[in-house]
Amino acid sequence: MQKITAAITAVGGYVPEYKLTNAELEKMVDTTDEWIRTRTGIEERRILKGEGLATSDMVVPAVEELCRKRGIQPEEIDCLIVATVTPDMVFPATANLVCERIGAKNAWGFDLSAACSGFLYGLSTGSMFIESGRYKKVVVVGADKMSAIIDYADRATCIIFGDGAGAVLLEPDTEGYGIQDCFLKSDGSGAPYLHMKAGGSLHPATIATVTNHMHYAYQEGKTVFKFAVTEMADAAYQIMTRNNLSDQDIAWLVPHQANKRIIDATADRMGLPAEKVMINIQRYGNTTAGTIPLCLWDYEQKLKKGDNIVLAAFGGGFTWGSVLVKWAYDPK
Ligand SMILES: CC(C)(COP(=O)(O)OP(=O)(O)OC[C@H]1O[C@@H](n2cnc3c(N)ncnc32)[C@H](O)[C@@H]1OP(=O)(O)O)[C@@H](O)C(=O)NCCC(=O)NCCS
Numbered sequence: 001m002q003k004i005t006a007a008i009t010a011v012g013g014y015v016p017e018y019k020l021t022n023a024e025l026e027k028m029v030d031t032t033d034e035w036i037r038t039r040t041g042i043e044e045r046r047i048l049k050g051e052g053l054a055t056s057d058m059v060v061p062a063v064e065e066l067c068r069k070r071g072i073q074p075e076e077i078d079c080l081i082v083a084t085v086t087p088d089m090v091f092p093a094t095a096n097l098v099c100e101r102i103g104a105k106n107a108w109g110f111d112l113s114a115a116c117s118g119f120l121y122g123l124s125t126g127s128m129f130i131e132s133g134r135y136k137k138v139v140v141v142g143a144d145k146m147s148a149i150i151d152y153a154d155r156a157t158c159i160i161f162g163d164g165a166g167a168v169l170l171e172p173d174t175e176g177y178g179i180q181d182c183f184l185k186s187d188g189s190g191a192p193y194l195h196m197k198a199g200g201s202l203h204p205a206t207i208a209t210v211t212n213h214m215h216y217a218y219q220e221g222k223t224v225f226k227f228a229v230t231e232m233a234d235a236a237y238q239i240m241t242r243n244n245l246s247d248q249d250i251a252w253l254v255p256h257q258a259n260k261r262i263i264d265a266t267a268d269r270m271g272l273p274a275e276k277v278m279i280n281i282q283r284y285g286n287t288t289a290g291t292i293p294l295c296l297w298d299y300e301q302k303l304k305k306g307d308n309i310v311l312a313a314f315g316g317g318f319t320w321g322s323v324l325v326k327w328a329y330d331p332k
Helices: 022-028 033-040 056-070 094-102 115-131 188-193 207-211 221-242 260-270 288-302
Strands: 005-014 018-021 044-047 079-083 108-112 138-145 163-173 178-186 194-196 217-219 252-255 308-315 319-326
Touching: 005 056, 005 115, 005 288, 018 022, 022 033, 033 260, 044 163, 056 094, 056 138, 056 163, 079 094, 079 115, 094 108, 094 138, 108 115, 115 138, 115 163, 115 178, 115 288, 115 308, 115 319, 138 288, 163 178, 163 288, 178 221, 188 194, 188 221, 221 252, 221 260, 221 308, 221 319, 252 260, 252 288, 260 308, 288 308
Parallel strands: 079 108, 079 138, 252 308
Antiparallel strands: 005 163, 005 178, 018 044, 138 163, 178 319, 194 217, 308 319
C-alpha cells in the first residue's frame, strides 16, 4: 500500500477591519510607539469590534475562503479542528458552532487548547487522521479573539496581542507532499508565567474574580521571553537537522509571531537569512493560535510545490514545537 501523507491543499484567513495602532495605545497606557516597535516589532494589530462577535465570526470567513479556493463544498469536510484559547463559550466547542454555520453537515470537530502552539498541535493531530486513511478532508484552524481576554490597562500585555483566524485544508497525498515530521513539546511548570487565572473550574467567575482582573491573560514577559527564545529556536533547529536538511534546503521559516527578537533568534539558529522568514507581526501582532496560518495566508503566492518549510511556535503551557512541511502546490 502506498504511504499516505497529509498535504496542505488550501489556505484561508480572516483579520478584522479595525486597526489598533501604537499611536492609539499611547493614548490608552503609558507606552510609546518607539518602545513597542523596538521591543516587539509590532506596529498595529486587528481588533474584532462589535457586540456579539466572537472567535467563530473570524473562523467562518476563513474556512469559507478556503473552501472557495479549493472548489469544495462545506459538506465535503470530514473533520474541523479549531485551535484556540478564546472559544466562543466554554462549551459547546467553537468547531461545532462553525460547522453548523458553514453547513459542514458531515463533519465532526473539536477545539484544541495549546495557546500559541495550538495550530501546530492541531496540524499534527489532523495529519494523523489523514495518514490513517480514515478521513479525506480535515480543516485545521488557528484562531483567537485575544481582545476578549486582554486588560487594556496593562501595558505589558495589551501592546502585544491582536485578533485573527487562519485555516488550512489537509488532504491525502501519495507523492510525499505535506506534513513530514512533527516535534511537539509541553512543560506544565511554565504555567505560572502565562495563564488566565479565572473562568475555569479552579476559579469560576464571581464578582471577586472580575474585580481582581482575573479574567485577563497574565504574563511574566521576561521569563516567557527567555524560554521562548531558546525553545522555539531549538525546536526549529532540531526538526531541520533530524530530517538531514541544511539551511540551504529550507525555503521558508514560518515562526509564531510573538516578538520580532524571538523570530530573529530562531532564524539565526537555523542559519536562515531574513528573506526566508515569514513576518507579519508588524501588522497583526500576536494572534496566538492564528499567527502561523495567517503567515501562510499572507505568503501563499510565494510558496512553490516542493518547498521545505519549517513552522515553529512557543506558547502558554508552556507548549512549543515545530512541523516540517513539503509544500504541495504552486501559486495560482
Ligand atoms: C513582553 C515583552 C515585550 C517585554 O519586553 P522586555 O524587554 O522583556 O521588557 P521588560 O518586561 O523587561 O520591561 C522592561 C521595562 O519596560 C517597561 N515596560 C513594559 N511594558 C512597557 C510598555 N508597553 N511600554 C513602555 N514600557 C514598558 C517595564 O515596566 C520595565 O520597566 P522597568 O525597567 O522600569 O521595570 C517581552 O518580554 C516579550 O516579548 N516576552 C515574550 C512574549 C511572548 O512571547 N509571549 C507569548 C508567548 S506566545
